[in-house]
Amino acid sequence: MKKILCCVLLAIHGLVSAAIFQVDLTVQDQVDGDPGDGVCEIPTGGFCTLRAAVMEANALAGPDIIVLPGDRTIQLTIDGDNENAAASGDLDITESVAIGAFTEDTENYPTVDATQLDDRVFHVLSGVGVVTLVNFRVTNGSADFNSGGGINISIDNQVELNRMWFEDNTADSGGAIYLNGLSELNIIDSVFKGNAAVSQGGAMSLFGLVDIDRATIYENLNLNDGFQEAVFVGFSPFGSTGLTIRNATIFDNSNTGIFASGADLSIRNTTVVNHSNRGVVSNPNDFATPELRIRNSLFDQNNLNCANGLVDLQANNWNISSDNSSCFAVGSTNLNEQDPKLTVLKTDDENWHRYFRLGFFSPAVDSAHPAAPGPGIGCEGVDQRGVSRPQDSYADGDARCDRGAIELSADIIFYDDLDISYIEQQ
Numbered sequence: 001m002k003k004i005l006c007c008v009l010l011a012i013h014g015l016v017s018a019a020i021f022q023v024d025l026t027v028q029d030q031v032d033g034d035p036g037d038g039v040c041e042i043p044t045g046g047f048c049t050l051r052a053a054v055m056e057a058n059a060l061a062g063p064d065i066i067v068l069p070g071d072r073t074i075q076l077t078i079d080g081d082n083e084n085a086a087a088s089g090d091l092d093i094t095e096s097v098a099i100g101a102f103t104e105d106t107e108n109y110p111t112v113d114a115t116q117l118d119d120r121v122f123h124v125l126s127g128v129g130v131v132t133l134v135n136f137r138v139t140n141g142s143a144d145f146n147s148g149g150g151i152n153i154s155i156d157n158q159v160e161l162n163r164m165w166f167e168d169n170t171a172d173s174g175g176a177i178y179l180n181g182l183s184e185l186n187i188i189d190s191v192f193k194g195n196a197a198v199s200q201g202g203a204m205s206l207f208g209l210v211d212i213d214r215a216t217i218y219e220n221l222n223l224n225d226g227f228q229e230a231v232f233v234g235f236s237p238f239g240s241t242g243l244t245i246r247n248a249t250i251f252d253n254s255n256t257g258i259f260a261s262g263a264d265l266s267i268r269n270t271t272v273v274n275h276s277n278r279g280v281v282s283n284p285n286d287f288a289t290p291e292l293r294i295r296n297s298l299f300d301q302n303n304l305n306c307a308n309g310l311v312d313l314q315a316n317n318w319n320i321s322s323d324n325s326s327c328f329a330v331g332s333t334n335l336n337e338q339d340p341k342l343t344v345l346k347t348d349d350e351n352w353h354r355y356f357r358l359g360f361f362s363p364a365v366d367s368a369h370p371a372a373p374g375p376g377i378g379c380e381g382v383d384q385r386g387v388s389r390p391q392d393s394y395a396d397g398d399a400r401c402d403r404g405a406i407e408l409s410a411d412i413i414f415y416d417d418l419d420i421s422y423i424e425q426q
Contacts, residue, residue, distance in 0.1 A: 019064040021053040026069065026110075029077040031087050035059035050074050050112065054086045054093065063096040063129075068110045068136055070103030076117040089119040090141075090152075093128055100134035100162075106350045109165070111137040118142060120171070122151040124159060134162040143171035147205065148178030149195065155182040155238070164190040165352075172198045174205030174232075175220060181236030183208040187215060189386075191352065192230075196221040201232035202254060206263075209240055214384050215248040216353045217257070227281055228255035235262030235288050242290070245270055247384040249355045249405045250279075251345075257302070261285055266293040269368075269380045271356060271405040273342065275302040280327070283309040294319055294327060296368040296379045298404030300340050317377075318369045320403045333369075340364045340404070348385045355384055358408045365393050365408050368401035383407040 021040040025047035032052035033043040036059035040048035050068070057064040068074070080088020101110050114121045121141035124131050133151075141149040149169030153159050159179075164187075166176035175195030179185050185208060192203040192215070202220035210233070222228040230253035233243045242264030250257040250270065255277035258265065262285030272279040279302035282292040292308055295317035299305035306315070306327035316331025320340050328334040341359035348355070358365050371378035373389050379401035382388055392399040393408040402408050 018062065019057070019060055020067060021048060021056055021064065022067045023048050023050050023053055023069060023074070025049045026072040026074045029075060031078070032056050051076070051078065051086060051091060054091045054097070054099075057097045058086060058092070058094040060095065063098065066097060066099040068099065068101040068112075070101050070110060071108040073111045073113055076112065076114045076119075076121065079118055084123070084125060089117065090114075090121060090123045093122060093124045093131055096129040096131060098132040098134070099136075100132070101136050103135065106163075106352050109136050109163075111139055113139045114142065115140040118144075120146070120149050120152055121169070123148075124151065124153045124157050126154040127156045128154075130158050130160075132160045132162065133164055134160075135164075137165040137167065138169065138176070139167050141169040141171075143178075145172055147171050147173045148176075149174070149197075150176040152178045153180060153183050153185065153208075155180045157183040159183065160186045160188070161190055162188045165193070166191070166195060166203070167193045169195045170197070173200040175202050175222075177204040177206070179204070179206045179208045179210065181207045181238035181241065185210045187212040189214045189352075191215065191354075192217045192220060194219045194221075196223070198223050200224065200234070201229060203230045205232045205234065206243055207234045207236040207241055210243045212243065212245040213247055213380075214353070214382075214386070215245070216355070216384070217248060217250045218252050218354060221254045222256075223254075227259045227277055229257065229259035229281070230254070231258045233258065233260040233263040233265055235285050235290075237287070242266070244268070246380050247382070247405050249273070249353070249384060251275075251354075251356070256281060259283075260290060260292070262288040262290055264291040264293075266291070267295070267297050268293075269296045269383070269401075269403075269405055271298045271300075271342075272302065272305070273298075273300050273356060277303055278307050279305040279325075281307045282311050282313075284311055292327070293317070295377070296401065296403050298340050298364055299323075299325070299328075300342060318367070318403060320364045320367075335363055335367070335403075338363050353384055355406050356404075357406055358402060358404065362408075364403040366390075366398065366400040366402060368403045370400060373401065
């Protein structure tokens with residue numbers, strides 16, 4: 001597994017000659033002794049901390065790789081303001097780099113924690129290029145009166161977050177992530193829990209181009225006077241903006257799941273549940289009339305499942321909604337005012353993703369677009385857990401995708417007691 005992941009990181013950065021720095025000191029936060037000498041080494045003891053590794057990678061031209069030890073908590077403790085070389089405060093990234101752990105078990109993923117640091121965790125400065133973070137947790141970053149408590153991504157960057165967990169990060173905008181315009185962000189197989197923001201985006205504030213595939217976004221808090229959304233997608237005068245989200249479960253956030261203002265929003269095979277204001281909101285602004293695309297998705301137990309202003313709406317696309325929200329009112333393929341019969345909250349086998357499985361008699365089962373999975377009108381090829389679509393859930397010889405983030409497997413006879421108890425009440 002370690003060799004595979006190492007090769008993946010090398011392939012991402014396109015060079016087999018990249019410098020590799022192995023972090024081996026996690027109980028202390030110390031700087032590199034001589035940034036640029038090609039050796040990650042603190043001034044005393046000969047060890048390599050994460051801060052020292054970032055400083056060394058910054059000092060070397062081209063992409064580098066930083067390897068984190070499994071099952072460790074890396075504490076950031078060196079405070080500092082107005083410094084962008086990673087010597088104090090947040091970990092400033094100024095050159096292309098991949099940072100990750102090579103452990104297979106999610107329970108052994110390391111954590112980068114900023115509890116003792118009055119700052120965010122990572123800051124990708126302008127024009128860095130390609131940055132990849134993989135297989136670790138980012139916790140307790142704090143960007144008070146600023147943006148991006150977990151990571152702030154400045155302009156002109158391409159960032160990928162793969163198998164990442166962001167929890168308890170806080171900021172004025174973008175509790176976990178703040179993405180500036182002219183940058184691109186890919187989020188794969190990641191979790192956002194319990195992050196908070198004062199103004200926009202309890203979990204994320206996004207002003208660039210974003211693709212999210214396989215995510216859990218839950219229990220994030222927003223304290224603004226508006227929709228109090230977990231994910232904010234905003235207009236930027238600099239370059240294209242918009243969010244495409246697939247195979248995600250978004251639930252139990254403060255008031256609203258996603259709020260897009262003047263930015264395109266595409267939602268595919270996603271489940272949005274239990275928000276006291278709105279599930280999804282899409283509005284124009286003074287500068288743009290955005291697109292809202294919703295396909296093969298499920299909305300349930302939100303005060304209003306979906307609301308839109310004068311946007312370019314295409315939502316007659318095999319969705320299911322427990323109410324008759326305006327987004328889904330037109331067309332014949334949506335199932336409106338129907339209970340999707342979700343079972344109790346589940347956790348996947350790796351204790352990573354949270355999701356709601358469909359009940360056996362759910363109208364969402366085997367009722368998504370009949371086309372084969374793919375990038376066009378059909379469903380996504382795998383669900384939030386990585387289960388392939390479609391499944392022949394009813395074992396009737398007619399395999400067809402389900403609506404929402406989860407594909408009901410063919411082994412539905414093995415429902416647990418809580419599932420059966422719920423289904424019997426329907």
